[in-house]
Amino acid sequence: MLTDRQLLILQVIVDDFIRSAQPVGSRSLSKKEGISLSSATIRNEMADLEEMGYIEKTHTSSGRVPSVKGYRYYVDHMLSPQRLTQHDISIIKSIFAEKIVEFEKIIQRSASILSDLTNYTSIVLGPAVSENKLKRIQIIPVNKETAVAIFVTDTGHVEHKMFSLPASVNPGDIEKTVNILNERLNGVPLEELNDKIYKEVAVLLKQHIQNYDSMLHTFAQLLKMPITEKLFFGGKTNMLSQPEFHDIDKIRDLMMMIDQEEWISSIIRNNAKGIHVRIGSENNNKIMDECSLITATYSVGEEKLGTIAILGPTRMEYSRVIGLLQFLSRDLTAVLTKLYQNN
Amino acid sequence: MLTDRQLLILQVIVDDFIRSAQPVGSRSLSKKEGISLSSATIRNEMADLEEMGYIEKTHTSSGRVPSVKGYRYYVDHMLSPQRLTQHDISIIKSIFAEKIVEFEKIIQRSASILSDLTNYTSIVLGPAVSENKLKRIQIIPVNKETAVAIFVTDTGHVEHKMFSLPASVNPGDIEKTVNILNERLNGVPLEELNDKIYKEVAVLLKQHIQNYDSMLHTFAQLLKMPITEKLFFGGKTNMLSQPEFHDIDKIRDLMMMIDQEEWISSIIRNNAKGIHVRIGSENNNKIMDECSLITATYSVGEEKLGTIAILGPTRMEYSRVIGLLQFLSRDLTAVLTKLYQNN
DNA sequence: ATTAGCACTCATGTAAGAGGAGTGCTAACA
DNA sequence: TGTTAGCACTCCTCTTACATGAGTGCTAAT
Numbered sequence A, B: 001m002l003t004d005r006q007l008l009i010l011q012v013i014v015d016d017f018i019r020s021a022q023p024v025g026s027r028s029l030s031k032k033e034g035i036s037l038s039s040a041t042i043r044n045e046m047a048d049l050e051e052m053g054y055i056e057k058t059h060t061s062s063g064r065v066p067s068v069k070g071y072r073y074y075v076d077h078m079l080s081p082q083r084l085t086q087h088d089i090s091i092i093k094s095i096f097a098e099k100i101v102e103f104e105k106i107i108q109r110s111a112s113i114l115s116d117l118t119n120y121t122s123i124v125l126g127p128a129v130s131e132n133k134l135k136r137i138q139i140i141p142v143n144k145e146t147a148v149a150i151f152v153t154d155t156g157h158v159e160h161k162m163f164s165l166p167a168s169v170n171p172g173d174i175e176k177t178v179n180i181l182n183e184r185l186n187g188v189p190l191e192e193l194n195d196k197i198y199k200e201v202a203v204l205l206k207q208h209i210q211n212y213d214s215m216l217h218t219f220a221q222l223l224k225m226p227i228t229e230k231l232f233f234g235g236k237t238n239m240l241s242q243p244e245f246h247d248i249d250k251i252r253d254l255m256m257m258i259d260q261e262e263w264i265s266s267i268i269r270n271n272a273k274g275i276h277v278r279i280g281s282e283n284n285n286k287i288m289d290e291c292s293l294i295t296a297t298y299s300v301g302e303e304k305l306g307t308i309a310i311l312g313p314t315r316m317e318y319s320r321v322i323g324l325l326q327f328l329s330r331d332l333t334a335v336l337t338k339l340y341q342n343n
Numbered sequence C: 001a002t003t004a005g006c007a008c009t010c011a012t013g014t015a016a017g018a019g020g021a022g023t024g025c026t027a028a029c030a
Numbered sequence D: 001t002g003t004t005a006g007c008a009c010t011c012c013t014c015t016t017a018c019a020t021g022a023g024t025g026c027t028a029a030t
Helices: A004-020 A026-030 A039-051 A068-078 A086-096 A103-118 A171-185 A190-208 A212-223 A236-241 A248-260 A262-269 A318-341 B004-020 B026-030 B039-051 B068-078 B086-096 B103-118 B171-185 B190-208 B212-223 B236-241 B248-260 B262-269 B318-341
Strands: A055-057 A064-066 A121-125 A134-141 A146-153 A158-164 A231-234 A276-279 A291-300 A303-313 B055-057 B064-066 B121-125 B134-141 B146-153 B158-164 B231-234 B276-279 B291-300 B303-313
Touching: A004 A026, A004 A039, A004 A064, A004 A068, A026 A039, A039 A055, A039 A064, A064 A068, A068 A276, A068 A318, A086 A103, A086 A318, A103 A121, A103 A231, A103 A303, A103 A318, A121 A236, A121 A262, A134 A171, A134 B134, A146 B146, A158 A212, A158 B158, A171 A190, A171 A212, A190 A212, A231 A262, A236 A248, A236 A303, A236 B248, A248 A262, A248 B236, A248 B248, A262 A291, A262 A303, A291 A318, A303 A318, B004 B026, B004 B039, B004 B064, B004 B068, B026 B039, B039 B055, B039 B064, B064 B068, B068 B276, B068 B318, B086 B103, B086 B318, B103 B121, B103 B231, B103 B303, B103 B318, B121 B236, B121 B262, B134 B171, B158 B212, B171 B190, B171 B212, B190 B212, B231 B262, B236 B248, B236 B303, B248 B262, B262 B291, B262 B303, B291 B318, B303 B318
Parallel strands: none
Antiparallel strands: A055 A064, A121 A231, A121 A303, A134 A146, A146 A158, A276 A291, A291 A303, B055 B064, B121 B231, B121 B303, B134 B146, B146 B158, B276 B291, B291 B303
């Protein structure tokens, strides 16, 4: 266990390093107010903290830097979310200023504002559309061979897709089919559409439609489209200003990973409810060894709907970022709940 | 005027510098095959070329580097578009492999493939939707207060927007209005919709609709939405691999400018038909002083529809990039023409 | 238990010098 | 008159050496 004094020293080291990005030495610590110990005493304590793995040296005679374990302890036991300033709050509130709620825009603005407020990179995952309920299907022929299918959900989300019309189909049949689909599939969550069309709609189609086979096939194909929520990023270039990324190769790897979206996506989509912090090597990704990722979810009711996240250096302002994420996730939850309950 | 020998030397300097990124010295030039001159002679010629402004030194005793004027001459008079390899061609063709033409996807894939083939950053501007003709308007109520308006064009493009329903409107009136709009506005280019609604539709609405005023206002508002084509980027991180951008500050400025989209957008949207090359300071933008931008348009018939572009260092493989852009812009034109004439 | 003192380590910055690639100029040559 | 060899000079780059300073660990005194 750590003594009170060790806790104090660890805390000051982390705080100081987060601020300055410079390894913290015993002498500079001893001169801090709130600490009335000689540098020698601090050196002894630091040696102990190092032995326990909370801090590290960058070379034999350098000051100390928090280790992953150190940051972890700091985040788990010493940190309280920063209270936001009035200024921060008003900026976040401005996200929701416009009256008509176009959700994608809110998400996008959230990402951009979050990165502005933190100077890190922000990532926002839109609300799970696949759980939205179908409101209306519309088929609009574009020319003889192709048509556009449009799906509108109860939250006002619109998906659309072009497709080839089955050969020799007659317009009346399409209309009939669409009517049947709307009647039967109204209120069904998007992810269950494909199921339902076989179980409930197929029979009806068979009764009313000539070109039953190709029609069913076409629509089943349409409904099979995977609905993956888009990721929105903000401040991708902010990382370039961090002193730990002076090395262009590191930056390149990192930026390529971000642009790839693959790794980020897998993390962001599969995280559990609440706020989570992944520090450095905890990310299980070489490229992320010097980065931390903080994720927060937003929900409606009990159900997690989407995620907002901040990616920054391990030397990140955890307190501030967690404070901001907490606040924004609550606001998003509130807005969404209102939107979803309005139906 | 430049003598043949000066032309030769200029060409070799540009080619060599594009390949190696190293200033070219007289001695290494004299050893090139195809050149049987002593280094002293070449030094004399180089001095002349420098005096005329085609090449520069980085310091008093360095080799020569092409100036903007030098690149300009090279591009205008010495360059023929590279013939593509079979491999290049098949990769470009793969963009159009999928049968059903979802245009946004084609654009996106074009950007990504273009950046892969060149290792530079690619920028693609989608076809001008504002000239597409309206095929169908659809209004779908989401809840009591809001509805989604959906616009489908003759090319299968879909725009949608949420809006507040006017207070105390009755459903029948909305339906009637939509019918009138569809009847009257079918085939009208999107950019002219706002005009037409006042000139032709307003009168009809007045006759048939109770809530004439608020209805007209609502729809006019909807149709006023600015339809700006999206920009798609590919290989934003490729710049990080260019040796001229070893400096992190330069890279940051450049990346921020790209992410901003403002400057790029203004250039890309306003360029004339055909292929254009902007070299270094010709871009009138400090940040772009060491970059070149090559743009190409694609069209249907005589009309320019969109733009594809490559952003790279001034030391860019002009010949290859122009070859690729030419080829791709022709292919895009072909596909689009087919798509647009199918109606 | 705390601290003063000291020897030691290592990153950083500066200065000096060697090496090398390149230039401009001059004079000789064809 | 155009071409080339030769040479002095410039300036970048790399290495080495050295001084400085921040920081450490350890020991002994308080």
